[in-house]
């Protein structure tokens with residue numbers, strides 16, 4: 001008979017053998033003291049830590065405006081939504097949040113999903129059913145959820161080299177002029193911190209008659225005058241056909257969405273299994289996200305503080321010769337270049353310094369580019385930053401990881 005358990009065990013061993021076995025950090029975030037958290041060690045003892053890798057980029061997950069709205073919604077409406085959006089699960093918070101998100105992105109409509117992953121997977125696969133013969137052009141570093149949606153749809157697809165518009169144009173040129181086309185890309189790429197050329201991509205989309213699908217998951221709340229993302233910052237929201245975002249990162253709660261024309265959003269609402277056949281987000285989550293988005297539309301100073309903290313951390317690390325990768329965003333990736341060292345540095349940071357940063361290994365990033373990815377928020381103060389830079393400096397020597405000359 002088939003030995004199921006040894007098949008599972010050997011799958012785990014393959015990962016362990018490559019030094020990229022994943023271990024969760026068991027954390028309790030301390031409300032009111034973000035980015036501080038209490039870690040429960042494997043032996044049950046507790047340790048105070050500072051979290052340096054949260055995607056709650058602005059600390060909105062503890063903002064009283066958000067917490068009050070969530071508590072109020074629980075007090076008024078209870079815990080779960082109680083059904084799918086079509087069957088009793090739509091509340092006033094879902095409706096208001098969709099209107100708020102549409103307004104944020106300058107679009108006629110928006111549609112909520114249970115996560116950003118589901119929003120990408122469901123929308124990109126459903127677009128292929130709505131547009132038979134669709135050809136998708138996808139950036140090579142797109143997130144796994146976009147890749148899953150594109151593959152699931154089963155259409156013809158072409159991968160263009162990351163941010164390489166010349167390659168994209170060659171692929172567009174080679175496709176039949178009258179075929180429906182879609183360019184799928186991200187604004188801020190979260191593992192490198194680089195930003196796509198939105199204007200160049202939009203120009204190509206116009207020239208070749210393609211729709212544009214932009215994942216702004218790592219930009220919503222953070223860029224643009226009202227925080228709607230890079231498309232807002234570049235004055236290009238109108239030019240992008242579909243903007244996708246998450247409520248789980250800078251917005252501080254959970255959920256995902258798309259925003260676009262009324263017809264497009266309605267078609268996805270009516271056709272996407274990943275939207276139709278699943279329980280709606282709980283009222284408290286939608287109420288919290290609604291309060292968060294409203295707050296973020298006004299939070300210009302928070303965004304300035306956030307950028308200033310990221311710039312400060314990059315400068316401090318580079319002054320020690322720590323190889324910060326060339327990020328032009330709030331993300332601070334530091335190259336280690338091998339999975340074993342990467343895990344060793346992150347284990348020592350946690351165990352000996354109470355600094356929590358998760359190692360980022362293959363398959364999240366290509367082999368040989370393993371890294372630590374820091375996400376400083378406005379709440380990471382000077383003392384925390386000093387402690388981090390001192391510990392990194394020490395561990396870089398201790399673990400014999402390559403430095404970069406300070407001038408580089």
Ligand code: PLP
Nearest residue numbers: 115116117143217246248255256
């Ligand atoms: N898109 C990108 C680029 C992401 O990095 C992520 C999350 O990690 C997602 C989509 C999925 O968003 P969510 O965490 O809301 O499922």
